[in-house]
C-alpha cells in the first residue's frame with residue numbers, strides 16, 4: 001500500500017500532506033498496542049495541523065503504554081481521485097493502516113460546514129456511514145469539539161459524542177474500549193457502557209418525537225441506565241492539566257506553524273452571540289511559571305522561531321503583562337518572536353503588542369463587532385468608541401499602518417443606523433491614521449471585514465432568526481458603497497455559506513438525510529469557496545423533502561424544546577433567556593471574573609470556579 | 620576540519636524530504652539549527668533570519684546527495700561537530716554528508732553553480748530508451764513547455780544538455796545539464812521528449828558542479844582546496 005501511495009504522490013498537489021514521518025510524530029508498534037485511536041480532522045492537513053486540541057489528545061493518548069493515537073486528514077480532491085483510481089482506502093499517517101482497522105476514530109467538530117467532510121471521510125475509508133450499520137468489525141466513530149453541543153444533524157452517523165474538555169474523558173474512554181474488546185462485548189453493550197461515562201453522549205439511546213408544526217415534541221431516553229441530560233466535563237485546574245512537551249513539526253507550512261501554549265481556557269466577557277464565550281466557562285488560567293516552562297521545552301524540541309500565546313482573549317489573562325515581558329526577553333535571546341493572536345480593543349493591548357512585535361509586519365486586528373454603542377450594548381460587547389480610537393491611535397503612533405476591523409451584520413435589533421455606525425467608525429479610524437502617520441511615509445489602510453451573524457446553540461441568541469439572505473446582501477452592498485474610498489478595503493463573508501451554517505448549527509436529526517444526500521451529490525470542503533456548491537445543497541434539501549428556511553429563518557418560541565435540550569454546557573437555559581431579555585432592553589452584563597457572579601450556573605452545577613492567577617485587582 | 624565561523628555543508632535529501640519545496644527546506648534547516656543549538660548568525664534588521672545560503676533549489680520530487688548550504692556562525696566551531704549535531708536532530712529524509720571550513724571571504728555559492736548531474740531511474744520496463752536518447756541528442760532544437768512564473772512557455776533546451784546516456788544495466792538515464800542562475804534545466808521537463816511521465820521515474824541528483832577554467836568541473840568542496 002505504501003508503495004502504491006509513493007507512486008501517486010508525484011502527481012498530487014502538496015504531496016507532503018500525505019507522507020508523514022514528521023519530526024516528533026509518534027510511531028508505535030501496531031501489534032503491541034491494545035487500543036488504537038485515529039484522530040480525524042475533517043479538513044486539509046494544513047488546517048488540521050494547527051489545531052491545539054488535537055496536539056493535546058495526541059500527546060495524552062500516546063503517553064499511555066496500552067494505546068496509540070495517529071492522525072488522519074481529509075485528502076484534497078486530486079488525491080481522492082488518485083486513491084479511487086488505485087483502489088486505496090483512507091489511511092492514517094503514522095502507520096499507513098486503513099482507518100477501518102482502528103478501534104476508535106475521533107472526529108473534531110469545529111465547524112458546521114465540515115460535516116459533509118466527516119461523511120466523505122467515512123466513505124473514503126470504506127466504513128459504513130450509519131452507526132446502526134456498524135458492528136464490532138468497524139471502529140467506534142466518536143466526536144468532540146464546539147459543535148458537539150448540537151451534534152444532532154450527525155446523530156445517525158456518530159456512535160458517541162464527548163462534551164467538554166476532552167483530556168478529562170479520554171482516559172476513561174480508552175479503558176472502557178480496551179475492556180470491552182477483552183470481554184468481547186457487542187457494539188450495543190459497549191455503547192451502553194460508554195453512555196455511563198459522564199460527558200459521553202450516545203445518540204442512539206435517545207428518541208426524538210416531533211409536533212405537527214415540525215418542532216420537537218419530546219426527547220426521551222430509550223434505556224433507563226443512560227442520563228436524562230449529558231453534562232460537559234471540565235478540567236478544574238488547567239495548570240495541572242497535561243500538555244505536550246513536544247509538537248509535530250510539519251515538513252510543509254501549515255496553519256499556526258509555531259509553538260502554541262494555551263494561556264487559559266474559557267471566557268466570561270459574555271458576548272451574547274458568542275458560543276465559545278458560553279460553552280468553555282469558567283475561566284481557568286495557567287500560571288506564568290508553567291507557561292514559561294512549556295514554551296522553553298517546546299522551543300527546544302521543535303526549533304520553532306515563533307511562539308503564540310493562545311486563548312479566546314489573551315489580553316484578559318490576569319498576568320499578561322508579566323508573562324509577555326518575561327517571555328519576550330527570554331525569546332529575543334534565542335531569535336524567537338512572540339505573538340498574541342487576539343487583541344482586546346484598548347491601548348493597553350496595543351502597548352503589549354508593541355512590546356513584542358518590534359517589526360510591525362502585519363496589521364493589527366480589532367473586533368468592535370457592531371457600529372453603535374446601542375447595538376454593542378445589545379450584544380454585550382463592552383467596548384466603547386473611545387477605547388477603539390485610543391487603541392488605533394496608539395497603534396498608528398507605534399508604527400502600524402494597517403488596521404483590520406471585524407464586524408457582524410444581521411444582529412438582533414440591527415437598523416441601518418447601526419450600519420452607518422460601522423462606516424463611521426472605519427472612517428474615523430482612517431482619519432486618526434492620516435493624522436498620526438508621517439505625511440511622507442506609508443499611508444494608513446483600514447480593512448473592514450463583515451461576517452453575518454449566525455445564531456448558535458447554547459448562547460443567549462439561540463432563539464433568534466437568521467437574517468434573510470437578500471437583506472444581508474443588501475446590507476453588505478450598503479456598506480461596500482460607503483467604504484468605496486482609497487484607504488479602505490472591504491470584505492464580506494459569503495452569505496449562502498452563513499445561511500447553511502445557520503441551518504446546521506441549530507439543526508436536528510432529520511438533517512442527517514440531507515447531509516448524506518449532499519455528499520452523494522458531491523458536496524465536500526464546504527468551507528472552501530472554490531468547492532462550496534449551494535445549488536447542490538438546495539438540491540439535497542429538496543430531495544430529502546426538508547425546508548431549510550424552517551431551520552434558518554424561524555425565531556424559536558420561548559419554551560421551544562431545542563434539538564440539544566438534553567446536552568448541557570452547564571450554562572442554564574434560564575440564564576440564557578434572561579440574557580436575551582436584557583439584550584432587548586439594552587442592558588449590559590458584567591464579566592464575572594472581575595465582578596460578582598452573574599448566575600450562569602456553570603460553577604455551582606459543575607463544582608468549578610474561575611481560576612485566575614491574581615493581578616489586575618482580583619482577590 | 621578545523622575550527623571555523625563559516626561552514627559549508629553537503630547534504631542529502633531522501634524520502635519524504637523530496638516532496639517539499641525549497642522554501643520548506645529553508646525553514647526546516649533553520650529549525651534544525653535551533654534544535655542543535657548551533658550559534659548561527661542572524662541577519663540584522665527587524666525580522667532576523669538565520670544566515671544560510673543554499674547552492675540551488677532542488678525541484679520537488681527529486682532526491683539528492685549533492686545539496687549544499689553555507690552557514691555563518693557567531694563563534695567558531697569544529698566542522699565535524701556541526702555535522703554531527705545537525706544529524707542528531709534532522710528529520711527523516713535529510714542528512715548532512717560532508718562539512719568543510721570556509722575562508723572569511725567567499726562568493727555566494729548560488730552564483731557559482733553551473734551544472735548538475737542526475738540519475739533518472741525508470742520504474743518498470745521501458746524499451747528503446749537508448750535509441751530515443753540518441754535521436755534526441757542528434758537534434759539541434761528540442762522544444763519543451765516549461766513553467767516560468769506561473770506561465771507555460773515553449774523553450775529550446777538542447778543547449779542545456781551536456782551529456783545524456785542510458786545505463787541499461789541499472790535501467791537509468793545519466794544526465795549532465797545546465798543548472799544555476801544563468802541557465803537551468805529541470806530534469807522533469809525532459810521527460811515528455813522521452814515519452815516518460817513523472818510517475819514512471821525516480822530522479823536523483825548526484826552532483827552540483829562549478830565550471831572552472833578549461834571547462835573543468837569542480838564540486839563546491841573542490842573549489843575550497845584551490
Ligand code: SF4
Nearest residue numbers: 592597598600601603
Ligand atoms: S457561575 Fe457565576 S462565576 Fe461561574 S462562570 Fe457563571 S457567572 Fe461566572
